[in-house]
């Protein structure tokens with residue numbers, strides 16, 4: 001359903017992505033791993049066109065998207081969750097979630113409120129609806145940010161290190177929510193950049209190892225973690241395991 | 244020194260207080276008109292430049308003009324700008340001099356207001372803009388419902404300070420003969436041959452105005468820091 005074709009991205013003369021080809025099927029949960037600076041975030045940001053690819057194509061459901069074409073429609077379908085949450089600090093939790101669907105005319109104010117409250121109840125934050133983001137813990141913030149994406153009813157969600165900014169004891173509540181999403185909607189497609197190898201290994205259906213702007217290995221978690229072929233992947237995994 | 248006598252000579256005799264009143268009125272009118280015009284111009288300039296920065300260099304010509312305007316205004320003395328507008332642009336037109344003052348100071352202020360707004364907008368974490376985009380919101384929706392409401396906290400107090408600057412700056416209106424506070428004191432002094440009393444009196448009036456404005460701004464700052472939406 002989502003196809004990335006020969007995607008290249010440079011910042012000035014620094015080549016960050018050097019030709020990425022990726023075919024993602026509906027319902028896949030893809031983990032992207034790789035050393036710091038290898039281009040994982042850049043890849044996600046290119047996929048939802050926060051960065052403009054230097055060259056290459058993003059094709060979603062057979063339709064080509066770029067920054068000048070149907071961007072809003074595409075981004076409603078492809079949500080994004082950020083490492084730093086990026087909640088809107090001047091809005092309450094409830095307004096954070098309802099802002100976009102109301103502004104975009106997807107839901108009426110009433111419907112949006114109801115949907116938001118339903119989501120908040122699911123994540124046990126119903127009592128925080130009228131609080132502001134700075135009154136929440138990191139884990140709570142990230143869960144609200146995920147609800148903000150969910151209320152748009154996306155088909156694909158991109159997660160860029162969703163738990164990296166969290167205290168260790170809060171990581172679990174966010175990964176649990178991610179698992180719950182998949183449980184409720186089996187067709188949800190997810191692409192997750194994370195350094196939580198255990199989580200990637202037992203949650204993802206497919207893992208991609210990125211190094212120096214290229215896909216070096218692409219396979220099932222078992223293949224990637226238990227039988228790594230490429231020497232760079234082996235080195236990367238051994239560094240993580242000894243840490 | 245005979246204070247009562249001086250006061251009588253400078254303020255009461257021959258209705259000289261009327262000059263001061265006229266000066267006060269014009270100073271306030273020009274400062275107020277200019278700050279309003281400045282905010283309008285500054286907002287437009289800031290929007291053009293921000294739009295340009297976020298859209299792959301669209302609006303190239305407008306952005307060039309906006310930047311040129313800002314550079315020219317900030318790179319030349321305001322007295323010179325005032326004289327150019329009065330003697331060259333309105334040289335052969337019969338127009339109320341107070342209006343010329345409002346236009347000149349407003350155009351001048353616009354460049355500074357544009358920078359104030361740009362700084363306020365740039366102080367907002369760029370993740371805010373990205374979160375908006377990722378939700379499918381348009382640039383316009385993001386600017387008006389996410390960026391401005393947050394930037395206003397930094398922008399409003401700075402605009403207050405710009406207003407204080409304007410109140411004092413209007414004194415150069417005297418150059419083209421606007422009877423604002425400074426000119427008023429000059430007129431009185433030229434009749435009484437005593438500069439001391441009129442100048443000190445005017446200084447006290449400026450001080451009172453800026454003192455009140457400063458108080459108002461710090462109150463507004465406290466409010467903004469407590470209020471959220």
Ligand SMILES: Nc1ncnc2c1ncn2[C@@H]1O[C@H](COP(=O)(O)OP(=O)(O)OP(=O)(O)O)[C@@H](O)[C@H]1O
Pocket residue numbers: 011014016034035036037038039040041042043
């Ligand atoms: N806007 C930008 N301008 C210039 N260089 C950039 C920009 N964004 C990313 N880069 C560079 O591109 C490279 C890849 O960055 P990216 O953030 O994609 O890495 P990453 O794999 O996500 O790393 P990490 O695990 O540390 O998050 C880095 O060298 C970074 O410095």
Ligand SMILES: [Mg+2]
Pocket residue numbers: 040041042161
């Ligand atoms: Mg990253």
